[in-house]
Amino acid sequence: MASEDVAMANAGEADDFEAKSQSFLAWLRQHGTTISSSIELADLRQHGAGRGVLAKDDIAEDEELFSVTRASILTIATSKLPARVKAQIDDPWLGLIAAMVYEHQQGGESSWKPYLAVLPADFDTLIFWSDAELQSLRGSAVVDKIGKVSADKAFNERVIPVIRENAEVFHADDMNDGNLLALCHRMGSTIMAYAFDLEKPSHSQPKNEEDGWEEDDEESESMPKGMIPLADMLNADADRNNAKLYYEEDKVVMKSIQPIKAGEEIFNDYGPLPTADVLRRYGYVTSNYARYDVVEASLQSIKDVAKEQMKLSDQVLAQRVRYLDEQDVLDDAYDISRSCNEDVEVFSEELCILLQTLTLPEAEFEKSVRKEKLPKPELTPPSAELLSAVLRQRQTVYSMTMNPNGGTRDDMETTAEHKSAHRRTMAQQVIQGEQQVLAEALAMLKGMSGSTGEKRKAEPDTGAMSKKQKG
Numbered sequence: 001m002a003s004e005d006v007a008m009a010n011a012g013e014a015d016d017f018e019a020k021s022q023s024f025l026a027w028l029r030q031h032g033t034t035i036s037s038s039i040e041l042a043d044l045r046q047h048g049a050g051r052g053v054l055a056k057d058d059i060a061e062d063e064e065l066f067s068v069t070r071a072s073i074l075t076i077a078t079s080k081l082p083a084r085v086k087a088q089i090d091d092p093w094l095g096l097i098a099a100m101v102y103e104h105q106q107g108g109e110s111s112w113k114p115y116l117a118v119l120p121a122d123f124d125t126l127i128f129w130s131d132a133e134l135q136s137l138r139g140s141a142v143v144d145k146i147g148k149v150s151a152d153k154a155f156n157e158r159v160i161p162v163i164r165e166n167a168e169v170f171h172a173d174d175m176n177d178g179n180l181l182a183l184c185h186r187m188g189s190t191i192m193a194y195a196f197d198l199e200k201p202s203h204s205q206p207k208n209e210e211d212g213w214e215e216d217d218e219e220s221e222s223m224p225k226g227m228i229p230l231a232d233m234l235n236a237d238a239d240r241n242n243a244k245l246y247y248e249e250d251k252v253v254m255k256s257i258q259p260i261k262a263g264e265e266i267f268n269d270y271g272p273l274p275t276a277d278v279l280r281r282y283g284y285v286t287s288n289y290a291r292y293d294v295v296e297a298s299l300q301s302i303k304d305v306a307k308e309q310m311k312l313s314d315q316v317l318a319q320r321v322r323y324l325d326e327q328d329v330l331d332d333a334y335d336i337s338r339s340c341n342e343d344v345e346v347f348s349e350e351l352c353i354l355l356q357t358l359t360l361p362e363a364e365f366e367k368s369v370r371k372e373k374l375p376k377p378e379l380t381p382p383s384a385e386l387l388s389a390v391l392r393q394r395q396t397v398y399s400m401t402m403n404p405n406g407g408t409r410d411d412m413e414t415t416a417e418h419k420s421a422h423r424r425t426m427a428q429q430v431i432q433g434e435q436q437v438l439a440e441a442l443a444m445l446k447g448m449s450g451s452t453g454e455k456r457k458a459e460p461d462t463g464a465m466s467k468k469q470k471g
Contacts, residue, residue, distance in 0.1 A: 017043060020117045021051065027114035028230055032069040039065050039266065041233060048284075051118065052235045052265050059260040065243060066230055067253045073198065074112055074227035079103055085169060088162045091154075093188075096195065096225045098159055100187040101180075105171040115229050123189045124283035124423060127151065133420055136427035139398030140434055141296040141333065142276035155184040191225060193282045194232040198224045199247045228252060234268040238288045241269035272343065276430045285426045291341045293433040295441075296333040297351070297390050305390045306358040320357050320365060327374055329353050336391070339440045346441060347387070349377035359383045384448035391438050391445070398431055 021041055028035065038057040044050060059065070071078060076086055079099035089095045103110040110116065126134070126146045137143050160180050163170045172180065231245055231254055243266050246253045260266060270278065272292045279285050307317055324330050334351040337344045356375035357365065359382040368375065379387065 017045070020114075023114045024118045024229075028068075028072070031072045033066060033072060033230060034064075035066045035230070036064060038063075041230075042265075044235070044265075049235050050120070051233050053230075053233055055260045055262050055264050055266060057262050059256050061256055061258050063256045065254045065256060065266065067248075067251045068228055068230060069251050072229055073252070074103070074115070074229070075099070075198070075224055077224070080106075080111065082166075082169060085162065085166050088165075089158065091158070092224050093191070094154060094159055096191055096227075097155075097184055097187045098162060100190065100227070101159075101163065101183055102170055104183070104187070115227075118233075119190055119194065121186065123186070123193070124279075124419075124426070125189050125192060126280045126283075127185060127189060129423060130420070133423045133427070136424045137276075137430060140276050140430055142280050142430065145277075145280060151185070151188060152181065155181055155188075159184055189283075191227070195225045195227050196231070196245070198226040230254075231268075234266055236270045236282075237267040237286075238269055238272075238292070240265075240267045240288075242267055244268075272341075275433045279426055279430055285429045287429075290433050290436075291338050293437050294335040294337050295391075295394060295434045295437045296335060297387075297394060298333045299330065299354075301393065302334075302354065302358070302386075302390050305393060306386055309386055309389050310359060312358070316362075317358075320360075323369060324354060324357055324374075329374065336437055336441050338437055339444065346444060347379060351387075352377040352379055352383065355383035355386055356380065359386055379445070379448050381448065384445045388442060388445045391442055395435070395438055398435065 021043070025035070025041060036059075038055060038059050040054055040056050042052055042054045044052040053065075074096075076089075076092070076095035076099040079086075079102060081099050081102045085098070085102075086095065089098050100116075103112045104116060107113070126137075126142070127148050134143055134146075156177070160177060163172050163180055167173045175183075228245070231252065234243065234254070242256060242258050242260050242264075243254055244257050245268070246255060256266075270282075270289070273281070273289055274293045275285050275287075275289050276293070278289050303317060303321065306312055307314075312320075321330065329350050331350060334348055334354070335344075336351075337346050339346055353374050356378070357368075359380070360368065360375065
């Protein structure tokens with residue numbers, strides 16, 4: 001293509017992008033959204049950020065940036081999907097997917113058209129990665145959290161049959177199941193990247209953590225999901241977060257939480273998400289969430305290494321694990337955190353108790369059982385040595401390893417297809433972050449494993465501890 005043709009194509013794309021933005025803003029105002037004159041919706045594609053919100057003027061702390069009426073939030077309740085169809089899907093997540101499929105299929109007839117037009121149609125979230133691309137994430141626990149199999153099952157059994165039964169409503173007569181499944185995945189990924197868990201009107205509490213593909217806690221499972229126009233245009237930054245969303249009786253309000261200077265971008269925050277989960281949920285990576293990176297050490301790997309290193313018989317190992325299970329301190333896996341994350345311990349109390357229990361001399365373990373008393377949540381030399389062995393084994397499962405220049409064993413430049421190359425580059429950043437967690441943890445443990453090494457103590461708690469809820 002000639003350079004003039006490329007320039008014209010780029011200009012046309014820019015014009016279309018801006019036209020969609022202006023149509024969206026007009027739609028917002030028509031539906032009761034109030035927008036401060038101090039902010040603007042901006043084209044940030046040159047920064048790799050799509051649309052974003054910028055400050056046009058200096059903004060004070062606790063200043064209202066915009067408000068969106070609850071009627072403008074796209075939910076299964078506010079969608080024009082017929083009530084008889086809504087009643088066929090009782091899951092809030094699947095219900096919103098069905099509603100968005102319906103509104104999408106209405107085309108220009110949908111009252112949400114200007115809003116849907118500014119949402120992306122293409123995603124880099126992990127559910128769209130090929131098996132070959134996912135291999136570049138081998139070793140990271142995030143691969144087991146994608147949920148594609150369970151999502152396909154839910155779509156095929158609970159959404160697509162409803163669409164088929166109401167094909168005329170969804171304008172889906174000429175769509176095969178493959179097309180419908182792809183559309184469900186697209187809408188599911190849109191929700192994953194943009195939707196909010198909606199608090200009830202009476203709560204008036206700040207809410208700025210967006211929903212993920214998998215539910216993170218029991219409370220979020222019971223909350224309705226909703227697409228909040230304009231609120232979802234804010235990009236996220238853990239370091240520069242300067243705005244929060246508040247829930248009021250008949251609207252939601254975005255407010256500044258610190259002064260913002262003219263020209264600065266306005267950021268929401270995902271909360272303490274590791275880089276791997278930012279990639280899984282939102283389809284990109286950023287160093288701004290690196291301090292939340294974790295590595296999971298599975299219970300099975302700890303048991304396997306303990307059996308070999310401590311020379312524990314199957315009977316002894318099973319007895320100790322069963323005792324910890326009875327005391328509610330067992331989990332399927334334990335997070336090892338970054339040493340720079342001051343909000344959590346590098347080694348959790350539950351993990352320390354597990355390691356302590358596995359390394360106790362038999363007489364001390366039997367004494368603990370008689371007294372129904374758990375070991376202190378600290379690392380002693382034997383338990384530190386055991387954890388070191390677990391983490392060294394953990395290092396071997398990755399498909400890529402760091403070198404002094406920050407590269408990997410894989411030759412990233414040999415990938416011809418641009419999208420795949422970009423995904424592998426993002427995977428590289430995830431793997432390097434997790435390897436950094438392991439390197440820091442092993443450095444800490446090195447000083448604890450000798451007879452004169454320091455113990456890393458957590459708050460003493462000799463009673464039973466509740467199980468940690470995993471995301």
